[in-house]
Amino acid sequence: MKQITFEDIFTLGNIVSENAHYRHFHYPEMLIRYDSNFIEFKNLPSLTEFKKVEKYLRNYHLKRGQNHIKFCLPANIKLAGELNVYLNNMGYKIGFLELYAIKPIHFPSVVSNPDIDIQMVTDKNLEVLINLKYKNDLAFGKEFARQKTDLIRRQFDDKDIQQVMAFYKGSPAGYVDIIISNETVEIDELTVNEMFQNKGIGSRLQRFVMDSFPNKTVILVADGEDTPKEMYKKQNYQYLGFKYELQKVYQD
Incomplete structure (x- = not known):
């Protein structure tokens, strides 16, 4: 690495x-x-x-x-x-x-679940992603959520950013943005809606990233005071520092 x-x-x-x-x-x-x-x-x-x-x-x-x-x-x-x-x-x-990083080969195996469907965001489901993110971003205020919608559309047209959604039994349940560079891919905005948590959706989204970029290093930043960082440690991510x-x- x-x-x-x-x-x-x-x-x-x-x-x-x-x-x-x-x-x-x-x-x-x-x-x-x-x-x-x-x-x-x-x-x-x-x-x-x-x-x-x-x-x-x-x-x-x-x-x-x-x-x-x-x-x-x-x-x-x-x-x-x-x-x-x-x-x-x-x-x-x-x-x-x-800061955390992992080689995809070191990410744990994930149990298959037919109820979970991971999809790349396309013209056909972009509005579904926008609606899902808008509801979550309302926690930061209506104006932030509105402006974030414009950002999502701009990033949809960015070749170095891939937007991915998870569906649970057909319902939009979570998402992640993948930021691509020469040697790394960054996991950004990994989110699973509260009503769909503890079903393995977050792991499946990450597994999608690992399978899509097996030869790159996967990186992410986590809030040092939030619990998701404990999940990353259990998933074999390597802790690299703080800021x-x-x-x-x-x-x-």
């Missing part, structure tokens, strides 16, 4: 500014998507440096009607000291992502 880092993870957004200290990602097509509008630090900033960049990003977002700021810290560096105190005092949400994310949303 080639050495996989967070640099191999796809970022939806354009680098609008870069220097020795950080990269600034911006995605004007979906300003409300926090994961596409943020600053990624190359080195752990001092408190003084952070405040300077914080002010820059806040002003940049204000001019574009954005009510959040978000920062990613370098991989495998923990928060500590006065920066950590400042972030907590200023009401930042502090979380972390974990802190700092986010603050301003009330209108």
Whole structure:
């Protein structure tokens, strides 16, 4: 397995500014998507440096009607000291992502279940995917769900992204996006609707990825505080590191 880092993870957004200290990602097509509008630090900033960049990003977002700021810290560096105190005092949400990778040959076998049908998204079932994702994305607000619909359509036309759905006894039950690059494929937005969980659908979606790209390394990021990461460990994914994310949303 080639050495996989967070640099191999796809970022939806354009680098609008870069220097020795950080990269600034911006995605004007979906300003409300926090994961596409943020600053990624190359080195752990001092408190003084952070405040300077914080002010820059806040002003940049204000001019574009954005009510959040978000920062990613370098991989495998923990928060500590006065920066950590400042972030907590200023009401930042502090979380972390974990990076995992696996060779498809190491993914466990999955029991066949005739009730589960995995389908590539095509012109014929695209609207089914859009409706399914819209209902799930309403948890983040109607405007986010609406804009996400436009993103799904754009990604449907992207040759490097494959959209896949799972059906259980004919009902739409889950989905995953597959982001394809030269040496890796990334599992993104792996989701099984609550009423269909614990039926093996998530494993079948992953098995589809493994079978479709047997010669690539499969990668993904998981929320370090959520339970799915425990499933990935049991499925033989290799843990490769972590990265802190700092986010603050301003009330209108």
